[in-house]
Amino acid sequence: MTGTSVETSGHAAHTASEMMSVAAARALRDGTSCFVGIGLPSTAANLARRGHAPNLTLIYESGALGARPDSLPLSIGDGILAETADAVVGVPEVFNYWLQPGRIDVGFLSAAQLDRFGNINTTVIGGDYANPGVRLPGAGGAPEIAASCREVFIVVKQSRRSFVDKVDFVTSVGHGSGAGDRARLGLPGAGPTMVITDLGVFRPDPGTAELVLEQVHPGVTVQQVREATGWELAVASEVGTTTAPTAGELTALRALTGGPDGKEG
Amino acid sequence: MTGTSVETSGHAAHTASEMMSVAAARALRDGTSCFVGIGLPSTAANLARRGHAPNLTLIYESGALGARPDSLPLSIGDGILAETADAVVGVPEVFNYWLQPGRIDVGFLSAAQLDRFGNINTTVIGGDYANPGVRLPGAGGAPEIAASCREVFIVVKQSRRSFVDKVDFVTSVGHGSGAGDRARLGLPGAGPTMVITDLGVFRPDPGTAELVLEQVHPGVTVQQVREATGWELAVASEVGTTTAPTAGELTALRALTGGPDGKEG
């Protein structure tokens, strides 16, 4: 993945993608368990485990509980996951015994489209379901990860195409149509509590459940974030600036991905 | 277990219990699969596997699929079962994936009480359920074994106490209240097709589903069987005599049980 390189005083140059992965990794607390969705989340979760959260338990839908890969898996079913896991179980067991009862602290997901309430679309864009403009891969484990984990973090590259007012298809529920909707639907987890993009960090407003820009990454302006958002963006009264990746974080990330243009999980 | 010793010309002396185990073992066809209930059936099933049915697949509710114990297990959960099995699975899987879909050819059960339609009681005798005369161990795996196996063999020591007109409690359904009842209840398997006791062998009448005496064991008279039956016994027009245990069968049985007074599975 490429991106504009950013240089911040006292920190090594990094790409916007790297900032996103580092910010996402930092969100994971040590000693918690994380259900790692396919795509960007795997990079961030593995970075966290190699940095500040060595006791982060990684759970992959392929059946690896407590995986400790020493390199970044290209897919969620790489052999390194089974070889290093505390326990390997079948796919039905992952979903029924481990995810469904609400045992997992954080569900870590990506999205093709995300809306202002953190609802996720990975199914179809444009047209209608039967005749879509673009057919995406589909749901995978995400609907139940989004429903059952104690909270959900979403990591996604931000643009007007991905940050839309209303998703074309609700594959996985964030906060539905607003505050109280998850409770009304009987969804057990708290839903998305943080969205991390290549531009900044968003959290749902406690009153409305709408995503609010709380942090911009170094070198990014609030205006840039507004322009990359497909709705009238709510912005916190005080927008912080994300601490740039440290040299240690960047080294660890690049060791995982093979460099600033490396692969993603 | 002790019993009157029977001598038949050309055959070694054997007890009635040994005749029962041998007759029960002979009922099992090679190459089939048998869900082995607790008690007498385990002796017979293991004898069959060591004799005429080396490719009999023994399935124990404890999770051993294809167990090949080299000595008779005292319980259905002995270590020898797991050590010699083709596959060891959890108890829910035995019932859900292997028994319930009707994969098993023969369910091999015992009974405390058995009635004329092959219904089994292993719950309570006398009194009522809340205040029973005798509290028995209960159902175990038997209700679903009796329902789901392609057919059921029952092995039981016969007396007026065990062979009753109507069981005090239906723990496991045989032919219910008669022919057609299993179909009406939607039970997938054929139900009891053979009952083997220490006195003879019974099969359900194809018209009524009532048990009919078809064979007496060597030295047993039809009258003796009638006297040990708690209902007016139907008797086949031609009652055969069971072939006495061969020397080979007895040797194999005694090697399993430790002699004519040995243990049972």
Place this chain on the structure above:
Amino acid sequence: MAEIVTLAEAVTELVSDGDQVALEGFTHLIPVAAGHEIIRQGRRDLTLVRMTPDIVYDQLIGAGCARKLVFSWGGNPGVGSLHRFRDAVQNAWPAPLELEEHSHAGMANRYVAGASGLPFAVMRGYTGTDLPSVTTTIKPITCPFTGERLTAVPAINPDVTVIHAQRADRAGNVQMWGLVGVQKEAVLAAGRSIVTVEEVTDELSPVAGQVVLPSWAVTAVAEVAGGAHPSYAQGYSDRDNTYYQEWDAISRDRATFEKWLTEAVLT
């Protein structure tokens, strides 16, 4: 993450009067030492849950710990009946024992539902038997796709599940193998769990047929070598068949039982 404690500490902290307690084990790996500790600590009014209540449940019932038994087969495997269980049901001695009786398939599915965070499980079972007439936790359910009638049983979610396993590592990850029964489901269905193990080791080297319970799914681990006796722990001990046979005589008589209880458990 599981704490590594003594068995006495685990029972003191995690088992309370009135709790629903499952001590699971299917012939193999029965948590007998933990049952004795519950007797020693004098717990009362327990709802005891187990597919195959055997000797240790006979002992808990005879010692007056239980108010209710949820089960599917209560016997002395390979020997015969449980006399303390019988005496409680037939004569309310030492206390009445309420029964909630299922089949093995029903109990196994109740644990599966409990482990899965579901309120009930669907199965084919009980049809035509007298069990639904005496057990209220068996109900019909209709398939919304085919209209077929099946059976529903409610989840079991014990307050605390107790099991015995071969090993744990120092982080509290638990490893068991051989006949693993319904123990994983019983632990995952429970609010709290106690695992006694033959030994706590530095590493859990992989074993074929192993079930591993990660530390974060377990509440407490206690090292109790031989904690399954007279049951066995594959790779560590053999089943003490003589004990099972001798239990028949000990348990037939109330006085003999009470003498045994005093000498073998309480002192």
Place this chain on the structure above:
Amino acid sequence: MAEIVTLAEAVTELVSDGDQVALEGFTHLIPVAAGHEIIRQGRRDLTLVRMTPDIVYDQLIGAGCARKLVFSWGGNPGVGSLHRFRDAVQNAWPAPLELEEHSHAGMANRYVAGASGLPFAVMRGYTGTDLPSVTTTIKPITCPFTGERLTAVPAINPDVTVIHAQRADRAGNVQMWGLVGVQKEAVLAAGRSIVTVEEVTDELSPVAGQVVLPSWAVTAVAEVAGGAHPSYAQGYSDRDNTYYQEWDAISRDRATFEKWLTEAVLT
């Protein structure tokens, strides 16, 4: 008892036009060689079932074998989208592709129900999503004990399930390990099954994490070393990540795809 045959024989005998066919594998142990044999034998109108249709399903769809896809995630893992799948859905090329779309949890439970001889499974899922509005095989169900509303999905019972495993013995017992996915359930849910294996051996020495399918639960076993390539077989081969990346370019264009099909599969 499973027969040991060639892959071509197994496909000829066991896979027919119009069948519902599940080639299962979760990144690991994907039965790619069997998929190519199905293409070579020109099967048509198949309903293809799989949780994670990836490259081999893209190939089957592009080759015109499929009428319908039952799935939960259709992509090129770690790379991106499946272009033949997209082309079929967006442009009906080479034929229209009907979709029956679920989540992983839903598909896994559908296989579990199928393996269990039940017409449906109960789960918590799909609530609030748009999937129930486009998929008719998702329905509400009410717990008969608590009144709680849950979700029901119908069993999947493929006509034939195809999987790849590490080993079989000469009696046809199958052994696999590593990430074992939903393959056991997919085989047990099916009317018939084909298992390709890396090797047929005299003995199946136990391996930690193994799943064993007894011979009597399998229809046919075929030895196909490397039969999972570009996927991997733990203990035998590594994932060919380059192939997955190269597939993106090959599959984007119809002509390039057809050239590949002719050269790599049909000749």
